[in-house]
Amino acid sequence: MxxxxxxxxxxxxxxxxxxxxxxxxxxxxxxxxxxxxxxxxxxxxxxxxxxxxxxxxxxxxxxxxxxxxxxxxxxxxxxxxxxxxxxxxxxxxxxxxxxxxxxxxxxxxxxxxxxxxxxxxxxxxxxxxxxxxxxxxxxxxxxxxxxxxxxxxxxxxxxxxxxxxxxxxxxxxxxxxxxxxxxxxxxxxxxxxxxxxxxxxxxxxxxxxxxxxxxxxxxxxxxxxxxxxxxxxxxxxxxxxxxxxxxxxxxxxxxxxxxxxxxxxxxxxxxxxxxxxxxxxxxxxxxxxxxxxxxxxxxxxxxxxxxxxxxxxxxxxxxLPPTSQARIFIAHSSTDKALVLDLYDRLKEAGYRPWLDYKDLLPGQSLPQEIEKAIDHSDVILVCLSSRSMESFDHGYVTEELKIVLNKYAERPRKELHLVPIRFDDFSVPNFDQAEYGVNLRHIQWMDYWVEGSFKQLIRVIEWTTRENQ
Missing domain, CATH: 3.40.50.300 (P-loop containing nucleotide triphosphate hydrolases)
Incomplete structure (x- = not known):
């Protein structure tokens, strides 16, 4: 309105x-x-x-x-x-x-x-x-x-x-x-x-x-x-x-x-x-x-x-309107489905090209293969977690998607692919085993998505990343 x-x-x-x-x-x-x-x-x-x-x-x-x-x-x-x-x-x-x-x-x-x-x-x-x-x-x-x-x-x-x-x-x-x-x-x-x-x-x-x-x-x-x-x-x-x-x-x-x-x-x-x-x-x-x-x-x-x-x-x-049409991969846990769908829609409205399994995976396609393909074509990876999704981590359960995403990120040159970890609410970031996941998310600055103005900050990061990659 x-x-x-x-x-x-x-x-x-x-x-x-x-x-x-x-x-x-x-x-x-x-x-x-x-x-x-x-x-x-x-x-x-x-x-x-x-x-x-x-x-x-x-x-x-x-x-x-x-x-x-x-x-x-x-x-x-x-x-x-x-x-x-x-x-x-x-x-x-x-x-x-x-x-x-x-x-x-x-x-x-x-x-x-x-x-x-x-x-x-x-x-x-x-x-x-x-x-x-x-x-x-x-x-x-x-x-x-x-x-x-x-x-x-x-x-x-x-x-x-x-x-x-x-x-x-x-x-x-x-x-x-x-x-x-x-x-x-x-x-x-x-x-x-x-x-x-x-x-x-x-x-x-x-x-x-x-x-x-x-x-x-x-x-x-x-x-x-x-x-x-x-x-x-x-x-x-x-x-x-x-x-x-x-x-x-x-x-x-x-x-x-x-x-x-x-x-x-x-x-x-x-x-x-x-x-x-x-x-x-x-x-x-x-x-x-x-x-x-x-x-x-x-x-x-x-x-x-x-x-x-x-x-x-x-x-x-x-x-200003986005100057890029950055391709953004959204990694997440199914427990945060509503939150990531909202994030996906906001990124789409802002003129970007997000990828989310709920929206972009077709019947009959292989999830691991499509994840790898989407990451290969992405400029930014958003790793989205919450206190609820971290409960499974605390019990030793982490989605295969997250492992694939982080290892794929570790393989790509940093100038080609940027990773932004996002917290949907307040929780302590666990110690990710770098040998298993390819990267320890504790060593990367997280974005607190529940804080006012966080989406604007995210847009600023995406635009900065795109300019750096050009």
């Missing part, structure tokens, strides 16, 4: 839409399915950030969000079951460089020379819309989008408006709050975050708590260093309640603001640009680098934010 992320700013001119477009570009480059929805109906134009990849004039002639909403309001069927609410026909596909997936975009609506677009916007009666159970239509759209995409990025109207309320209260799982170094901008997003969380508790729909990510934008720390330090301190104090919901107490809020602020760039202040493509993401002072930090927090779902300070490049690397 995907996430809906609303990009909101209390004041205009903070670079909200630019941030959304660049972060969307990074997310599709990382292999995610992304839908953009231009909900800034009074000031539409999200498509202009992709003008190098689409025909903007043609795109603005297509039906979009306001057309769907106005037609739904006029529809006599309160169930909104007619073709008027078929959003799939409105999707614009955008191919950006170095991306496995295409960005999908629903524009604000059809705009032609007649000016009918703005007539439709002003005619939209939100009170009437919700009287006709329009809230359930919004909920239906939200549910369908989350089923079809990993991330739905919503560009919201500024200020306190009906549209802003939909985008900040009903729609999002995450609220990205962009603001500048002014009291209006700062206090505005703090107030909106507070009201959004309170209003969500009154919704007739189930909702988890709303994570809010404050993002200082157009922040110039080069020209006025002292003043910029003072503003960062002001931000840290004003945003305490927002950060307390998800930021570990061990992290200094001001330090975290340093890595989540978007710097001011005079060059990128002209026109609609994508610095993540034009500039890249390697310059720590650049906009692309800053957008990558924010995209990483969202892609990582706020789980390891402390690593943005201590291991930034490693955390970013974990968000």
């Amino acid at each position: 995907g996430q809906v992320i609303t990009f909101y700013s209390y004041k205009g001119g903070v670079g909200r839409t630019m941030a959304l477009a660049n972060i969307a570009t990074l997310l599709v480059q990382w292999g995610h399915k992304v839908l953009l929805v231009d909900w800034d109906l009074e000031a539409p134009g999200l498509e202009f950030y992709f003008q190098d990849f689409i025909n903007v004039q043609a795109v603005t002639q297509q039906r979009g969000l306001v057309d769907l909403l106005v037609d739904a309001e006029r529809d006599p069927d309160d169930s909104f079951s007619s073709a008027a609410v078929n959003w799939q026909d409105m999707v614009v596909e955008i191919a950006v460089p170095d991306a496995r997936e295409r960005i999908h975009l629903i524009t604000a609506g059809r705009r032609d020379q007649s000016g009918s677009y703005f007539d439709r916007v002003t005619q939209l009666d939100w009170a009437s819309f919700y009287e006709k159970k329009g809230g359930f239509l919004i909920e239906r759209l939200r549910s369908e989008w989350k089923k079809n995409y990993d991330y739905v990025l919503v560009d919201s109207r500024t200020g306190i408006t009906d549209i802003g309320g939909i985008c900040t209260i009903q729609l999002p799982d995450v609220l990205v709050l962009l603001f500048t170094s002014t009291e209006q901008s700062l206090k505005g997003i703090v107030e909106v975050a507070s009201k959004a969380n309170a209003a969500r508790r009154e919704l007739p729909f189930d909702r988890y708590s709303l994570n809010c990510l404050p993002v200082p934008s157009r922040f110039d720390s080069n020209e006025e260093f002292t003043i910029s330090r003072q503003w960062l301190q002001r931000f840290a104090e004003a945003l305490k309640d927002i950060y307390d919901d998800w930021l570990p107490r061990s992290i200094d809020r001001r330090q975290f603001l340093e890595v989540t602020k978007i710097p001011y760039s005079s060059y990128f202040s002209f026109g609609e640009k994508l610095p993540v493509i034009e500039q890249g993401t390697t310059d720590p002072t650049g906009l692309g680098y800053a957008y990558e930090n924010i995209a990483t927090i969202l892609s990582d779902k706020f789980e390891s934010v402390e690593e943005l300070l201590s291991n930034r490049d490693g955390l970013v690397a974990e968000q």
